[in-house]
Amino acid sequence: MQTDLLDTFLDLAETRSFHRTAERMGITQSTVSARLLALETALGVRLFDRSRAGTDLTTEGKRFEPHARSLRHEWNEARRRILVPAGAGHLARLGIQNDLAAIHLGDWVADFRREYPETAFYIEPDYSNQMCADLLTGTLDFAVMFSPKPHPDLHFETLGDVGYRMVSTLTDRLADVRPESFVFAHFSPAFEELHRQTTPQLTTSPVSVGQSGSVVSLLLAMGGTGYVLDQTAQELIAAGRVRTVEEAPVLRQPVYAAMHIRHRITPLHRRLTRIVGRHLARRIKAASPPDSPGHETDAPA
Incomplete structure (x- = not known):
């Protein structure tokens, strides 16, 4: 599956600039144009209009955009679902804010493993912007972060602080x-x-x-x-x-749980959210002498 066509389309839908998309993806503008043409040919519609005023999505392009996001996410998730480590029933990829990893990660993952002993966990400390991007593409399943980046395909919940x-x-x-x-x-x-x-x-x-x-x-x-x-x-x-x-x-x-919108009610994601929220509440309660009002x-x- 040529996911690079979807990636290029979605990046261009965000930047509205062939030059900027080429820079961000590390490819030439001609490659951007070629990928877009291949996608338009496959769909049988024009996705962008180019003019002196800039690059804009056509009506068909606007209709295709949410499907492109869903297709990319499904593909990446499907690839990960088949690449499960030996001996594990499932694989969950988690992101955690860099600043929280050293102190909180051990307790959280210990509880995750008790709840889901047959699940293998891949954990990557990172920053909020990158974790939001990885949730959108399906590279991550669940993340704990400081700065939610609003997006129609992402769901956020406040966990505590x-x-x-x-x-x-x-x-x-x-x-x-x-x-x-x-x-x-x-x-x-x-x-x-x-x-x-x-x-x-x-x-x-x-x-x-x-x-x-x-x-x-x-x-x-x-x-x-x-x-x-x-x-x-x-x-x-x-x-x-x-x-x-x-x-x-x-x-x-504030600390937030983040996940793809389609995962917001799945048992795994609900349970992970509750575990992290419970640990944060305990930390706050056990904090040293309360400060004056x-x-x-x-x-x-």
């Missing part, structure tokens, strides 16, 4: 934190915006990273201040390696 606490090797007073020794965190667009709103005086930091583990590495190597996952902060504080920065708000990042700040969904 995780907290990030500001720690420092230099000071325990927010007033003493300086931008030049601060590591700015951009764990998600929502988190970054909340971070900027609550600590505008620190937005000129010369270093910015997107993983809690990277923040820790930088703080311990260079000294400084930054936000890290609450559990990581507790461990570092207990070991005497950092201090809590008093008066700095604990920032909360108003100390925690909720990140926008």
Whole structure:
């Protein structure tokens, strides 16, 4: 099956640019045109109109687009369903937000395996945008992420949230934190915006990273201040390696389950969603001393 024809059509439907699609797919514009022509010939209709104003889907192209997405997803899913590891009854491919993997993955997968002992699990830590793309193509079955990317073929559910606490090797007073020794965190667009709103005086930091583990590495190597996952902060504080920065708000990042829309009511996906939600609820309940009223700040969904 020539799925490259579907991939090219769907990318072009998104970019509306032969040049941009060629760049994104690493092929030439002539290849894009040839693939589109082959697909149009097979369907017997014209899918795009090209003019000076740009490239637009025809009426037939708009009708075909949801079918193309479904065909691509079905094909990739079918390929995976036949490539099951020896000894396993099924294979489930899961994505997890990079920042959550180190702390949460072990507990989650242990419960997954208890519930589905005959299922083999392939797990890949990644970022939200890529996981959304992989769910759309059928490369992933289920994902846990920070930033849902709305799409008619994707279904998202809020699972709970995780907290990030500001720690420092230099000071325990927010007033003493300086931008030049601060590591700015951009764990998600929502988190970054909340971070900027609550600590505008620190937005000129010369270093910015997107993983809690990277923040820790930088703080311990260079000294400084930054936000890290609450559990990581507790461990570092207990070991005497950092201090809590008093008066700095604990920032909360929502966590979402994501799946293809056609899987939203299947038993496997419902069960995985409940397991992750239950573990997150336990983590929040077991969190160290509650902050005073108003100390925690909720990140926008």
